[in-house]
Amino acid sequence: MSTEIGRNPATAGINTAHLHLISHKLCPYVQRSVITLIEKGIPYTRTDIDLAAKPEWFLQLSPTGKVPLLRVDQQHTLFESAVICEYLDEITDGPLLPHEPLERARHRAWIEFGSAILNLIARLYSADDEAEFDAARLALRARFQRLEPVVVAPYFTGTAFGLVDAVYGPIFRYFDVFESVTDLRIFEGLTNVQCWRQALGERASVRQAVSADYPQALLAFVHARNSWLAGLCRG
Known part of the structure; x- marks a missing residue:
């Protein structure tokens, strides 16, 4: 399953074109990440996996064996939804966390x-x-x-x-x-x-x-x- 979201003007000048979210369709932690991506207007690709039969490539990428994972430029892997959401928030304008x-x-x-x-x-x-x-x-x-x-x-x-x-x-x-x-x-x-x-x-x-x-x-x-x-x- 792949999803493309239109680019938000707030992401102009930021390389968000190569974000790949690895997910599961029911996971609430994945949903946090998707909501943040949508709210920030960040384009991304999404792949759902079967957590009952995790692919070997996924296990090699995930230190915890859990979703979500966010692949950045096919080089870096972020795990833990709070980390992913804050990263997405920090690379775009219009912060979703307070400044103070x-x-x-x-x-x-x-x-x-x-x-x-x-x-x-x-x-x-x-x-x-x-x-x-x-x-x-x-x-x-x-x-x-x-x-x-x-x-x-x-x-x-x-x-x-x-x-x-x-x-x-x-x-x-x-x-x-x-x-x-x-x-x-x-x-x-x-x-x-x-x-x-x-x-x-x-x-x-x-x-x-x-x-x-x-x-x-x-x-x-x-x-x-x-x-x-x-x-x-x-x-």
Whole structure:
């Protein structure tokens, strides 16, 4: 699968013509990178791989065996989504992270908080029984309760889209799919978070970061795990 994005005037004079993103169609960390590429108007090529049968060429490139990878000029390989996103941000105008050091560090901290949420989501869809599932669900609600007084809305800091938003768009997408089959009651009463979730769900870059069959592919992934959530989906 290859994707070409039109060049943003902000990238003029910067060699972004040879960026190759190696990815997987469901990976939320890949989605962060794609959202950033789209937001910055950076042209790139994308190749999806099967993580259950990783190609040897990929294993030779990836120190961690994980996606995403970003190949630069067919010579350099960047790994870890946070590093990739910040690199893309730094080589273009219109930064998605604040300039002031303390505020920049605060945004990075909430990005890490988002990664911890992804770990809890994995616990949710992997839970073997109702008790384990409910424990993960309540832990997720507690995380979003911590975010409620922090989020300004419609985006993390108000009207400007930033790198934190690129991280949370894929997070909320999980719940868009899961809530199509079961009521999780994670966001009840969280007005700011709900507004943020809606704004991100409507953002073009967030929507374009996955293929049209993403919901079906995610549910098929859950079904294959034979977890408690898989049983709810079948019901």
